[in-house]
Amino acid sequence: MANFYQDTPELRHHLNHPLMKRIVELKERDFRDKDEYDYAPADFSDAMDSYEKVLDVVGEIVGETIAPNAEEVDHEGPVCQNGRVTYAKGTQENLDTCRKAGLMGMAMPRRYGGLNFPIVPYIMAADIVSRGDAGFENLWGLQDCAETLYEFGNEDQKQRFITRVCNGETMSMDLTEPDAGSDLQSVMLKATYDEKEQCWRLNGVKRFITNGDSDIHLVLARSEEGTRDGRGLSMFIYDKRNGGVDVRRIENKMGIKGSPTCELVYKNAKAELCGERKLGLIKYVMALMNGARLGIAAQSVGLSQAAYNEALAYAQDRKQFGKAIVEFPAVSEMLSLMKAKLEASRSLLYQTARYVDIYKALDDIAKERKLTPEERKEQKTFAKLADAFTPLAKGIGSEFANQNAYDCIQIHGGSGFMKDYTCERIYRDSRITSIYEGTTQLQTVAAIRYVTNGSYLACIRDFEQQAVAPELEDLKGRVKDMADRYAAAVTKVTEAKNQEMHDLVARRLTEMAGYIIMCHLLLQDASKDPGLFNKSAQVFTRFAEAEVDKHSLFVFRLQEADLAYYRSGETKGTEE
Amino acid sequence: MSLKIVVLAKQVPDTRNVGKDAMKEDGTVNRAALPAIFNPEDLNALEQALRLKDRYPGSTVTLLTMGPARAAEVLREGLFRGADAGYLLTDRAFAGADTLATSYALATAIRKIKDYDLIIGGRQAIDGDTAQVGPQVAEKLGLTQITYAEEILDAADGRIRVKRRIDGGVEVVEGPLPIVVTVNGSAAPCRPRNAKLLMKYKRAMTPSERKENGVECPEGRPWLQIAEWSVADVEGDVQQCGLNGSPTKVKSIENIVFQAKESKTLGSSDEEIDGLMAELIANHTIG
Numbered sequence: 001m002a003n004f005y006q007d008t009p010e011l012r013h014h015l016n017h018p019l020m021k022r023i024v025e026l027k028e029r030d031f032r033d034k035d036e037y038d039y040a041p042a043d044f045s046d047a048m049d050s051y052e053k054v055l056d057v058v059g060e061i062v063g064e065t066i067a068p069n070a071e072e073v074d075h076e077g078p079v080c081q082n083g084r085v086t087y088a089k090g091t092q093e094n095l096d097t098c099r100k101a102g103l104m105g106m107a108m109p110r111r112y113g114g115l116n117f118p119i120v121p122y123i124m125a126a127d128i129v130s131r132g133d134a135g136f137e138n139l140w141g142l143q144d145c146a147e148t149l150y151e152f153g154n155e156d157q158k159q160r161f162i163t164r165v166c167n168g169e170t171m172s173m174d175l176t177e178p179d180a181g182s183d184l185q186s187v188m189l190k191a192t193y194d195e196k197e198q199c200w201r202l203n204g205v206k207r208f209i210t211n212g213d214s215d216i217h218l219v220l221a222r223s224e225e226g227t228r229d230g231r232g233l234s235m236f237i238y239d240k241r242n243g244g245v246d247v248r249r250i251e252n253k254m255g256i257k258g259s260p261t262c263e264l265v266y267k268n269a270k271a272e273l274c275g276e277r278k279l280g281l282i283k284y285v286m287a288l289m290n291g292a293r294l295g296i297a298a299q300s301v302g303l304s305q306a307a308y309n310e311a312l313a314y315a316q317d318r319k320q321f322g323k324a325i326v327e328f329p330a331v332s333e334m335l336s337l338m339k340a341k342l343e344a345s346r347s348l349l350y351q352t353a354r355y356v357d358i359y360k361a362l363d364d365i366a367k368e369r370k371l372t373p374e375e376r377k378e379q380k381t382f383a384k385l386a387d388a389f390t391p392l393a394k395g396i397g398s399e400f401a402n403q404n405a406y407d408c409i410q411i412h413g414g415s416g417f418m419k420d421y422t423c424e425r426i427y428r429d430s431r432i433t434s435i436y437e438g439t440t441q442l443q444t445v446a447a448i449r450y451v452t453n454g455s456y457l458a459c460i461r462d463f464e465q466q467a468v469a470p471e472l473e474d475l476k477g478r479v480k481d482m483a484d485r486y487a488a489a490v491t492k493v494t495e496a497k498n499q500e501m502h503d504l505v506a507r508r509l510t511e512m513a514g515y516i517i518m519c520h521l522l523l524q525d526a527s528k529d530p531g532l533f534n535k536s537a538q539v540f541t542r543f544a545e546a547e548v549d550k551h552s553l554f555v556f557r558l559q560e561a562d563l564a565y566y567r568s569g570e571t572k573g574t575e576e
Numbered sequence: 577m578s579l580k581i582v583v584l585a586k587q588v589p590d591t592r593n594v595g596k597d598a599m600k601e602d603g604t605v606n607r608a609a610l611p612a613i614f615n616p617e618d619l620n621a622l623e624q625a626l627r628l629k630d631r632y633p634g635s636t637v638t639l640l641t642m643g644p645a646r647a648a649e650v651l652r653e654g655l656f657r658g659a660d661a662g663y664l665l666t667d668r669a670f671a672g673a674d675t676l677a678t679s680y681a682l683a684t685a686i687r688k689i690k691d692y693d694l695i696i697g698g699r700q701a702i703d704g705d706t707a708q709v710g711p712q713v714a715e716k717l718g719l720t721q722i723t724y725a726e727e728i729l730d731a732a733d734g735r736i737r738v739k740r741r742i743d744g745g746v747e748v749v750e751g752p753l754p755i756v757v758t759v760n761g762s763a764a765p766c767r768p769r770n771a772k773l774l775m776k777y778k779r780a781m782t783p784s785e786r787k788e789n790g791v792e793c794p795e796g797r798p799w800l801q802i803a804e805w806s807v808a809d810v811e812g813d814v815q816q817c818g819l820n821g822s823p824t825k826v827k828s829i830e831n832i833v834f835q836a837k838e839s840k841t842l843g844s845s846d847e848e849i850d851g852l853m854a855e856l857i858a859n860h861t862i863g
Contacts, residue, residue, distance in 0.1 A: 038799070039775035050775045057769050102771035115771055 002067070004128045005059025008305065010343065011124055013529055014350040015051060023118050023354060024048070026361035037110045051121040057101055058125045066094050067132035073258035074135070074425050083246030085213035085260045087139075094136050095170070104143050105166030108150060112158060113166030119357045120350060123298045127349070130302025131309075134429040135256035137302065138210050141295045145171040145218050148288045149237070151363075152275035157237065161216055169215035173288060174238075174264060176208045182442060184220065184281055185230040189266060191221035200236055200273060202244070202266040212262025213247050215240050218288070219271060220280050230281040236271040244269025255428030290390050292437045294356060297349050297393040300401035300433045304342040307401070307408035307426050311335060314412050314421075331411060338404045340522075340540035343533060345397035347521035348514070352389040359383040385459070388450040392514040395443030398433035405430040441507070447514075448506040452494055456513035457487055463520035469527040472534075475541050479519045482548045486512040489555040500563050508551040515544035577732050578634030579753075581625045582686060584697030584710070585618040585639050585654060587647040591702050599831065605703065612646065614653050617698025619766035621759040624728050625696050626658045626767065632731070636660045638689065642670055642681055648782045651802055655777040656769035663689070664782055667806040672819035675704070679712030681817055684810045686717060694731060695756045699724060710758035721756040722749055726763045 033040035041047035069090030108114025189204035224232035315326035409416035589610035651662030714721035
């Protein structure tokens with residue numbers, strides 16, 4: 001009886017964080033739902049108990065159904081026929097089970113049929129689902145789109161659509177087009193207003209749309225004729241019941257094969273505007289993306305956990321030279337580092353989720369009443385922290401997932417290269433995490449401003465003020481040294497006032513900041529529960545120290561003249 | 577047409593994962609060493625009941641179980657999955673019951689529930705493997721019974737159609753309501769616990785559990801009260817309950833350890849595998 005929540009005590013540790021008190025207080029508004037809904041909590045401990053119990057259900061479903069189905073789903077995949085997608089049998093079973101368990105619309109308010117869960121337990125469910133089957137997480141996790149409907153839709157739209165999502169209908173976000181990937185400003189799908197029918201009509205093509213045959217679509221389209229940039233784009237809701245969108249093909253992908261990635265053709269499809277015109281990209285998609293990035297960070301952590309579990313089990317089982325290979329330092333060092341990276345990315349994930357929870361709950365309260373000056377300040381602080389931490393959690397978390405998947409195969413040796421072990425699926429599934437919802441390179445673009453404006457450093461200095469267990473003081477001292485080297489590197493780059501140099505070292509500076517923050521989070525975790533986290537705090541700090549040193553050396557040695565070596569396209573061959 | 581469905585459930589020791597300490601020295605089951613679970617085929621039965629409830633609006637599913645105080649856990653598990661209410665039959669006088677005394681107690685309780693169209697239970701419990709209780713309940717209530725059910729196809733206009741598992745296939749039979757149906761393990765697995773129901777019923781308790789934990793039933797939340805019935809509550813005859821009412825006595829229990837004495841080496845050719853299959857089918861090891 002596998003339970004993916006109960007077998008990972010680190011999850012319970014992250015759920016029971018002191019900030020949860022504030023999060024629940026804001027989310028439940030003095031527990032006012034308790035008389036209206038029989039499943040609403042009456043107090044803080046009741047709410048926390050409910051989160052735990054529901055996560056236990058998630059853990060059981062993933063352990064008993066989703067994970068056992070993963071291999072077959074990976075082989076079978078979805079099919080596209082006559083413009084419609086049919087999921088693999090296992091995928092259908094997974095979705096059906098999640099619906100029956102009431103795990104759709106988890107974060108939505110109760111008045112629309114949701115569970116009103118904060119982001120932390122919702123993201124934890126995503127972490128658990130991803131460990132079982134990362135491809136399925138995409139379908140299940142698209143309930144996130146309801147958040148955008150909730151934030152920007154009108155009351156009528158919320159009543160009509162969010163209730164359906166809570167009842168188990170699936171969603172998709174139709175953004176990418178053949179010529180608009182990372183650069184969404186170039187979206188060309190055309191939206192025109194049909195005066196006769198009093199509705200919008202969509203025409204054009206979307207590509208790489210996850211779960212593109214979903215029930216309810218959020219569509220980014222050009223509503224302002226003659227415009228060419230992001231300011232001409234609006235967000236629309238397309239309801240599959242109205243028809244007008246066909247799936248032309250589904251992509252044959254390397255990983256997450258259970259999740260259909262579709263090319264969509266819009267033929268005069270009836271749609272309705274969500275929110276205001278022209279704010280589609282600049283406001284709504286940006287909000288949607290931040291939520292989606294947190295989801296990918298969770299998916300990455302789940303994959304890291306899966307990779308670590310598979311590698312550990314194999315290393316304990318596989319015997320060479322008369323003993324289990326886990327006993328060889330060459331192997332156990334890899335495993336320790338895998339575990340450390342897993343725990344570091346998980347700590348950062350939940351810290352980010354807490355920040356998101358607080359500012360979003362305050363945003364929601366602000367719709368009902370004016371926030372007090374203290375609340376406004378709190379909202380601003382946490383919104384900024386969430387914006388600063390999200391690209392780190394997604395960027396570094398997804399790179400770690402890939403590194404762990406690589407090491408997982410390495411530990412399996414030749415067997416890992418065969419299709420016989422789970423590790424090869426984890427390896428393929430991980431690969432996309434550092435690409436979609438903004439590549440790691442784009443996460444750097446989002447994060448670098450917090451490097452140069454000193455936000456990360458201020459945050460690191462705050463962490464330095466927090467007490468740690470006495471036996472971790474030395475380690476904390478080493479992390480402080482790392483921060484000094486990071487600060488010096490940032491100063492060197494900003495003082496050089498050279499944009500090209502700045503862009504070139506952006507990834508290194510961001511990684512330094514991210515690793516140092518992760519060290520502090522692990523120090524806090526290890527202070528509270530040394531049994532679970534001490535080893536990872538020790539191993540990760542040593543890893544981070546070496547990485548910070550490496551990046552620091554690179555930054556300090558870099559001369560303006562060196563930049564030429566990194567310019568591509570200028571060094572064409574000289575043969576005539 | 578709405579149905580009133582009673583589901584019979586039993587809490588059993590999980591005999592599927594038996595460790596070394598599963599049996600006591602005296603040959604009885606060491607219940608303390610085995611986790612207590614919802615009898616698997618009773619979960620299949622519950623799923624059939626819940627499907628009827630989904631299909632025929634207004635239908636209700638009531639769980640009935642007999643056991644010690646902790647068996648209330650089975651009722652909560654049922655509530656988390658969609659049952660509407662649960663009754664725990666618990667009394668020292670019910671203890672030590674064989675199948676005859678168990679079916680007597682259950683039949684008495686069902687008479688007290690009074691209003692029912694359908695009684696559904698698992699084929700058998702994994703601790704006793706007798707498959708007698710369901711049929712005996714039917715006999716005692718004077719009802720028709722359908723055993724080995726795999727799927728209840730429909731239940732309308734006073735008739736029920738059931739697909740049942742038989743040797744080498746399935747058959748569809750029809751019967752009058754009210755009726756007793758026992759469900760086979762090959763039927764659809766039970767649905768998961770539902771998040772909202774779990775949060776709604778997580779504090780549902782029997783009066784004895786409340787007394788033990790010192791908690792009152794919260795005001796205005798009657799659904800958190802699980803009913804508890806004693807022999808007297810169901811107007812049962814103590815002489816027919818528990819050990820008193822059980823003619824079955826265990827004479828002795830032996831611990832059998834399989835020892836492979838003979839072995840046979842086979843090659844990997846198709847002929848040899850076919851030969852082995854023919855032999856296994858002939859001696860009824862498989863098929």
